Amino acid sequence: MKKHSFKLINTLLVVFPMTFIMAFAGTIRNYGFGKDWFLLLLKSWSIMFPIAYGAAFIIIPNARKLTEKLVSNSKKEK
Template sequence: MNKKYLMHIQTLFVVLPMTLIMAFVSVARNHGFDVGWGSKLLHSWTAMAPVAYVTAFFIIPFAKKMADRVASRF
């Protein structure tokens, strides 16, 4: 598989569960488990996931550089 596509798929598999967990915690904390909490969860998640996915591609290169710097010191 092309490495370019592999990076996109790996990022997707990291972002989707993380944003789902964050959306769940946010909805549970702010609204509790009242009627319609599932709908609130899906609305929150569909707003979070695309933003996090796009943002991840800006953060990953900087995080890699920082990790390389830290690892090179040891």
């Protein structure tokens, strides 16, 4: 599998369930299992998912660079 395809699919498989879980938690916390709770969940998730998916491509590379920097600094201290 090409590296670019792997990156897209891997990010999708992380962001999809995470945003769904967060949308579920937020919907149930704010509205409970009342009337149309599932529709509210889908509306919330449909906004969260594309934002999180796009943001992941900005955040993940920066987090990786910062982690590498922190880990390499801690190795130098030992």
